[in-house]
Amino acid sequence: MSATDAAANAARVPVAGRTSSGVRLRQSLAGWFFSLPFVLIFAVFLAIPLITSFLLSFTSFGLRDLRNPVGASFIGLENYAELLGDPTFHTALINTAVYVVAGVPLTLIAGLAVAVALNGAVRRFRTLFRVGYYLPVVTSIVAIAVVWRFVLSPDQGLANLLLRAVGLPGQNWLGNPALAMPAIIAMIVWKNLGFSMVIFLAGLQTIPTSLYEAARIDGAGKWQEFRYVTLPGLRPTMLFSVVTTTIGYLQIFEEPFVMTGGGPLDRTMSLSMYIYEEGFSFFHQGYAAAIAYVLFAIVAVVAVVQFRILRSET
Amino acid sequence: MTLASDQLRQAPVTAVTADRPRGRGFTGWWIYLLLFIGLVLVVGPFIWMVLGSFKPAPEFLRIPPTWIPEAPTLDNYRRLFEVLDFPRFFFNSAVVAVAVTGGNLVFCSMVGYALAKLKFVGRNQLFLLVLATLMIPGSVTVIPLYILMSMLGLTNSFGGLILPFLATAFGVFLMRQFMLGIPDELLEAARIDGASEVRIFFQVVMPLATPALATLGILTFLGSWNSFFWPLIVASEDEMFTLPVALATFATGAYQADHGLLMAGSLVIVLPVLIVFILLQRLFTEGIATTGIKG
Structure with a gap:
């Protein structure tokens, strides 16, 4: 826009050609000048590691090679072949799928429920609710884990106190292989629902009130209103939330790390x-890089598929 | 930005209440009841944390546990600051968060401005690159990044903790979206007056970008203050621990059962964030919502 403006101005001035090409050159130089620090940071700390990671996944890079990284031996696709028969990798893959399949819908439904409730008739305490539900989002996961581990502890934990109060036996939440995953998913949903609440609240603001009025005139009830006005109106927000939340859950690390260490x-x-x-406990960095690229591929495929759907539907 | 969306938010509510007393959507006392039960479940653990940090160790063994400390004590905090090196960890966290925030404010606005308002060869490619990197998992780059840092001798240093995060794709995206809204006429006028591009950036663009800078600053500071994955990897020596790394180390190690101490430690991490968040909560929620919806 500015270049064409400049050209239009220049047409009235005698030195037309020189000015417009001068402006263009100046802008081009300025553009790269302003981009330079970012480009440098990205090249060194993102682009190069990204490529190196790919190369590493074809090596047996380990602790010894840290002194002489270039000397790591190339082993072709051996890491990837090993992954196929690695039971821990299979477990991690299945667990990650469970985190996504259970966590994404629960987080989004909880966030949507709170957002719709807040967006409706609730005017008193609105800020209190918004701030309260958002609080876990801004809190350090390590601090949250300290409290949650106590809440879930077998003897004095609040969760078991509640169970015993209604006559049910207490559980060893984080020690029981069948219960640890549901307990962690509950904590993740608890931590993240505030984020999706905020996204949905913003999405709800974009639905014109006239649609609700029209629905009411047509005699629609609350549920019909929700089903035929709110949900369709939230479609772009919903798709955005599904994509970002799924990518987030695919990369889940901190919550299980601080709660159970994986066990x-x-x-x-x-x-x-x-x-x-x-990568950092066993120092099999080449092998770890191969796992990382598998994860990267999964994230990329999921993102591309979801963006396709997003584009075709909006 | 904040002001405009505030007005947007307020407008329909007042308009609706005027002619429709019951409001729109779900109404009734049971909505309040459910929201309050949810709120208790969400905020409860925080209250538990605050109260627990003042409890002496034996009180944690009580069944049923006490909510209000019967014999409140500052001993947990005393041990945190005198026996463990929490002032040091606090200092580390603060230095990293301030440096990372400063870097993002400067570098992300520079590119954001260039991408939004300057025509240059490769601009579209650069923007696509920024968008593409938004979804790269941190665990993909973390291994070479660690190898790079150990080659440069930057593990267990502020450089190692800070450098990789001085500019983020999210920050660039946020600043670019905001700067698109700055009128071209203002920049043209400054150019005709003979201002240099650098001067235009600092004297015209940056003052106009204050709302976006505030949002980016808060989100970046918070992200850095709470960050755990990278500091856990790059800082292996006690003296370079940030607060989350230190707390996680104590919580899974020697102080595992020392609940009062751990809750006091948690509060030291949470309190600064809590204060900033409650004071500036609109900037958080609206900043996120704006980038989210426009994204």
């Missing part, structure tokens, strides 16, 4: 945790 019996270990374990 019991690897039942809560995610792909990102397995990358950490292989």
Whole structure:
């Protein structure tokens, strides 16, 4: 826009050609000048590591090679072949799928429910609710884990106190292989529902009130209103939320790491945790890079598929 | 930005209440009841954390547990600051968060401005690159990044903690979206007056971008203050621990059963965030919503 403006101005001035090409050159130089720091940071700390990671996944890079990284031996597709028969990798893959399949809908439904409730008749305490539900989102996961581990502890934990109060036996939430995953998913939903609430609240603002009035004139009830006005109106917001939340859950690391360390019996270990374990506990960096690229491929495929759907539907 | 969306938010509500007393959507006392039960479940653990940090160790063994400390004590905090090196961890966290925030404010607005308002060869490609990197999982780059840092001798240093995060794709995206709204006429006028591009950026663009800078600053500070994955990897020596790394180390190690101490430690991490968040909560929620919806 500005270049054409400048050209239009220049047409009235005698030195037309020189001015417009001068402006263009100046803008081009300025553009790259302003982009330079970012481009440098990105090249060194993102682009190069991204490529290196790919190369690493074809090597047996380990602790010894840290002194001489270029000397790591090339082993072709061996890491990837090993992954196929690695039971821990299979467990991590399945666990990650469970995190996504259970976590994404629960988070979005909880966030949507609170947003719709807040957006309706609730005017008193609105800010209190908004701030309250959003609080876990801004809180350090490590601090949250400290409290939740106590809440879920077998003897004095609040969760078991509630169970015992209604006559049910207390559970060893984080120690029981069948219960650890549901307990962690509950915590993740608890932590993240505020974020999707805020996104949905913003989406609800974009639905014109006239649609609700029309629905009311047509005699629609609350549920019909929700079903035929609110939900369709939220479609773009919903698709955005599904994409970002899914990508987030695919990379889940911190929550299981601080709650269980991946246990019991690897039942809560995610792909990102397995990358950490292989790369920084066992120092099999080549192998860890291969797992990382599998995760990257999954994220990329899921993102592309979801963006396609997003584009075709909006 | 904040002001405009505030007005948007207020307008329909007042318009609706004027002619429709019951409001729109779901109404009734049971909505309040459900929201309050939810709120108790969400905020309860925080209250538990605050109260617990003042409890002496034996009180945690009580069945049923006490909510209000019977013998409140500051001993947990005393141990945190005198026995463990929490002032040091606090300092580390603060230095990293301030540096990362400063870097993002400067570098992201520079590119954001260039992408939104300057015509240059490769601009579209650069923007596509930024968009593409938004979804790269951190665990993909973390291994080479660690190898790079150990080659440069930057593990266990502020450089290692700060450098990779000085500019983020999210920040660039946020600033670009905001700067698209700055009128071209203002920039043209400054150019005709003979201002240099650098001067235009600092004296015209940056003052106009204050709302976006505030949002970016808060979100970046918070992200850095709470960040855990990278500091856990790059800081292996006690003296370079940030608060979350230190707390996680104590919570899974020697102080595992020392609930009062751990809750006091949690509060030290949470309190600064809590204060900033409650004071500026609109900037958070609306900043996120704006980038989310426009994205």
